[in-house]
Each structure stands twice: as C-alpha cells, then as structure tokens.
Amino acid sequence: MHDAPPPLFRTWPRMYAAVVAWLVLMIVLFDLFTRSFNR
Amino acid sequence: MRAIDWLVMACALSGVILYGLWRARGSNTTEKFLLANKTMPWYAMALSIMATQASAVTFISTTGQSYVDGMRFVQFYFGLPLAMVVVAAVVVPRFLSSGVYTAYEYLERRFDAKTRSLVSALFLLSRGLAAGVTLAAPAVVMTAILGWPEEWTTIGVGMVVIAYTVTGGISAITWADFVQMLIMTAGLAAALLSAVLLLPRDVSFSDAIAVAGAAGRLNPITWQFNPNDQFNIWSGLLGGMFLMLAYFGCDQSQVQRYLTGKSIAQSRLSLLFNAVAKVPMQFSILFIGAMVFVFFTFEKPPVLFNPVALARAEKKTEFAGVRAAYDKAFAARRAAALALSDAPDTVQAFKSAQKDLDATRRQAATLASDGVKPVVDTNFIFLTFVTRHLPAGLVGLLLAAIFGAAMSVSSAEVNSLATVTVIDVYKRHWNRDGDDRHYLRASQWATVFWALFAVGTAQLVKNLGSLVVVVNLLGSFFYGGLLGVFALAFFFPRVKGTAAFTAVLCGEAAIFAAWKFTSMAFLWYNVVGCAVVVAVGLGMSALRDPDST
Numbered sequence: 256m257h258d259a260p261p262p263l264f265r266t267w268p269r270m271y272a273a274v275v276a277w278l279v280l281m282i283v284l285f286d287l288f289t290r291s292f293n294r
Numbered sequence: 295m296r297a298i299d300w301l302v303m304a305c306a307l308s309g310v311i312l313y314g315l316w317r318a319r320g321s322n323t324t325e326k327f328l329l330a331n332k333t334m335p336w337y338a339m340a341l342s343i344m345a346t347q348a349s350a351v352t353f354i355s356t357t358g359q360s361y362v363d364g365m366r367f368v369q370f371y372f373g374l375p376l377a378m379v380v381v382a383a384v385v386v387p388r389f390l391s392s393g394v395y396t397a398y399e400y401l402e403r404r405f406d407a408k409t410r411s412l413v414s415a416l417f418l419l420s421r422g423l424a425a426g427v428t429l430a431a432p433a434v435v436m437t438a439i440l441g442w443p444e445e446w447t448t449i450g451v452g453m454v455v456i457a458y459t460v461t462g463g464i465s466a467i468t469w470a471d472f473v474q475m476l477i478m479t480a481g482l483a484a485a486l487l488s489a490v491l492l493l494p495r496d497v498s499f500s501d502a503i504a505v506a507g508a509a510g511r512l513n514p515i516t517w518q519f520n521p522n523d524q525f526n527i528w529s530g531l532l533g534g535m536f537l538m539l540a541y542f543g544c545d546q547s548q549v550q551r552y553l554t555g556k557s558i559a560q561s562r563l564s565l566l567f568n569a570v571a572k573v574p575m576q577f578s579i580l581f582i583g584a585m586v587f588v589f590f591t592f593e594k595p596p597v598l599f600n601p602v603a604l605a606r607a608e609k610k611t612e613f614a615g616v617r618a619a620y621d622k623a624f625a626a627r628r629a630a631a632l633a634l635s636d637a638p639d640t641v642q643a644f645k646s647a648q649k650d651l652d653a654t655r656r657q658a659a660t661l662a663s664d665g666v667k668p669v670v671d672t673n674f675i676f677l678t679f680v681t682r683h684l685p686a687g688l689v690g691l692l693l694a695a696i697f698g699a700a701m702s703v704s705s706a707e708v709n710s711l712a713t714v715t716v717i718d719v720y721k722r723h724w725n726r727d728g729d730d731r732h733y734l735r736a737s738q739w740a741t742v743f744w745a746l747f748a749v750g751t752a753q754l755v756k757n758l759g760s761l762v763v764v765v766n767l768l769g770s771f772f773y774g775g776l777l778g779v780f781a782l783a784f785f786f787p788r789v790k791g792t793a794a795f796t797a798v799l800c801g802e803a804a805i806f807a808a809w810k811f812t813s814m815a816f817l818w819y820n821v822v823g824c825a826v827v828v829a830v831g832l833g834m835s836a837l838r839d840p841d842s843t
Contacts, residue, residue, distance in 0.1 A: 258559040271379045278375040285514040292507040
C-alpha cells in the first residue's frame, strides 16, 4: 500500500484520533503545570 | 560578537546554504524547480513546514512575550493539530491527486478562471507585502542590539536568499530548511541550558520555577473565554484552528512544501509531525522566556531593553528619579526572590516589588516615547540576554538560528510568489505555448523579482513603522475569503464558479465591514470571512438552481 499510514496506526482515521488525543494530553499536562506552579 | 561567534555563525549559515544547493543539484526542469519532481520524504517536508512557520520574529518576540506576560501565548497553537488533521484528511489528497503546482490552479479546475485569478491576486498582494516585513522586522532589532546598519541585514539576507532559491528552487529551500531547523533546535536548547546554568549558585532549578511561578509567568492555560484576548484555550482552539487552516491549507507559501511529497502518505505525515511537535516546541520557547525572566531577577537588566528608547529616556531630566525607583524595586524583588524558597509566604512581597518594577519600566517607556511613538520593548529582551550573557560561540549559534529563521521564511515566500506569478498569471494569461525551459527561466526571473521587491519593501517598511501594522492587517483581511472559497471547493460540490467568485467578494466585504464598524479581534476575521463566503456561495447556488444544494 503506497499511501498507507505507519503500521502502528493501521488506518488514517486512527492516526488522526491519536493526534487529537495527543492535543488533549498536552492540554491536561499544561493545566496541571499551571495549577502546580503558577501563583 | 567575538571572533569565534563570527566563525560559528558563518559556518552554520554557509552549511545550511551549501547543503541545500548540494541536495538540489540538477534543478533544470520546471517541475524539479517548483515541485522537486515530487520526490520529497516526509521528514524533509516536516522540518521545512516548521522552519517556514518559525520566523525570526517568532524567535525573538515569543521569548519576550513570555518574559512580560507569561506562557499563555502557547494556547494560540492549540488549534494547529486540529487544522493539520483536516488539511491532511481533506486537502492533501485533492491537491496531490489533481497534480497542481499551486493551490489556486485547483480553483480553476473546480470553479473557473476568474475565481482562480481573484484568489491568486489576493495572495500575491498580501504575501508580496508580507515578504518585506519578514526582512524588515528582524533587521530593526538586530540594528538596535548589534549596531549593524539596517540595510546590511535586509540586503544581506535578501541576496543570500536569491543565491540559493534561484539556483536550487524548492529542493534547495527544503533541504536548507531541514538543516536550519536542526540549528534552531540546538540554539534553543543552548539558550535554555544557559539561562538555568547562569543563575546564581544558590538558586536551584526548583527555586527558579518558584520565582517564575510567583511572577505569574507559568500560566500556559487560561480557561476564561474573552473574545478580545486570543490567549485563552477557547480562542486558541477555535480561532487558532481557522487561522492555521487558512495558513496550511490555502497559503501557497505553506502548500508548496507538501506538494513536493512523493506520495499522499508522505505529505500527510509531514503535516501530522507538525501537529504533534509544534505545541511542545512553542511551550519550550516560552519556557525559555520564563527562565530568562528568572535570570534577570538576579542579574539587573537595563530599565528598557530597547537601547534606542533607553538612550532617549536617559536624556530626560525626570529619568534620574525613575532610575532610582527602578534600582530600589529591583533590589526589593531580588531579596524577595531569594527568600521565596525558604519562606513561601514572601510571595506577596515579591509580587508587590514586581508591580513597582513594572511601574518604573512603564514610566521610562513613557519618557522615551516623547508622547508620540509607543516603545516596543518585548522584541529586544531575548537578544539582550543572548548578546550580553551567553558564552562565546553560543552567541554566534543563536544569531545563525535567527538569521536562518529569516532566510527560511523569506525563501518560502519568494519561491511561492514566483510560482503563483508564473503558473497562475504568466502561463495562464500571457504565454501558454512556451517550452519547459522557457517557464524554468521565467520562474527564476520571477524569484529574483520578488526577492528584490521584498528588499525594497523592507526599506520602506522600516522607515514607516506603522506600515508593519498595515501589512499585518492586510494579511488578516484575506485569509477569511481564501479559507471560504476552498471550503466551498472541497465540501459543497454543487456550488459553481460564479457563485464562488461572488461569495469571495462578499466575504472580503464582510471582513472589511467588521474592521470598520466593530472592535473584533483580528483572529475572528477568518471565521467571519469564511462563514460569509460559504453562506453566500450556498445561497446563490440555491437561487440559481433550487435542486442543487
């Protein structure tokens, strides 16, 4: 398959979902960072 | 600048250019010159996309922004991963399988020639002027900090860009960007390490975090929505997504990066790499700004970082009083910062000293402004730190990264402007029967023209500082219409050419009205423009052919 996504994700929609999940994780971590350190 | 810094800078920048030219040897057809024969792997496109987005101003003003306002600017990038997913899923397969050279060429296949010409003209106008600002903005800061004549930096960067874009085309640009991004990453890592290692011996990293936190600089998340403030999570997700959709999906200076991909999958991966990497990268750059703030809590910074403004303020008789108040506030803040780790209840003392210090800086800025020009200090903070406090060698590395950033943006701009000029204007309207060699020559001459145009505009812009505002405003005027017409093209197959053409004009009129009659933040122009274009396009299609929508 010339246009297949990386084997880890198998399909493109799964890869897109992983990117969105990554964004959500970043937001959660940044929020934790703000609550822990910002005064 | 010491000899070793000049050496590091010269080696880094010539390495960037020579590697780009070496990888691009044999760019002797139009397709190779403009699309690299569609052979690019995902990692080269990914770093080129990243380098094209990261300008010299991003580098120096993002760190400064964090110094004065904290890390909340990172939220502006939260819309980027969402936009990248949409561009990868919807835009990439359509552009690549249709075999177009420019995004606007696609519009003629989908709509008609007049829509293509209108959108190409909007792009050439806004991006052509922006290319001048790309060169002028860093030159102003470099001149003030390093004392180099402004003409040297704008003409110097312009000529270097001509040298490798005219000979190597997009292959040279992409591979030069690839190396430039590696240098930029090394420079940023060096700046972060230096800011932490240069702290006083008895101030640990966790003390530094406590100081930055007490100053309210560690605030990457703001949940409170405010439509006139683009730095909260909701503005970032929605407004940021529309802006990034227009930038990565409709602006030829970015689209051309991923049109060179050897397959749809490779182009998609280059965009998704940025979707994953850009938010942490911006977080890191902003964190450097917060650490530079901590550094200047213990090492006394100048009252104003902009040396030209400071010299103006120092001539005023009132300045002696301001300086005395500044020195007192700095000493109080330093003492409070040192006490923070032992006695956390000194946060209030720190905050009130910080408030006094900010007040004296505002007074100095007012003195320097002569009541006319407001003083911009943010862009001078990072370079002051770099040139006065970094060890020898690293100054050269950081300056190479900043010049490299200016070159990567400028080369993408002149290359995409030349492509649209030749493909969408010259070949389409003036000379349809030339051979490949003819269009290759035309592309090279168009590249020279736009680079010289950018250098010329840069000279005008820096003499009229307010022009920068006008050019940036123009840029935010056109993205909404651009985004709307591509939304019609991709999602509403029944909408035809005349409806799309009229819809773009209505969308631009709506944005102009929003600017004229409302105090809406620029960020929302893209949303308004796009919505009006889609609504008018659908409405006209329904009126002409009631069964069509």
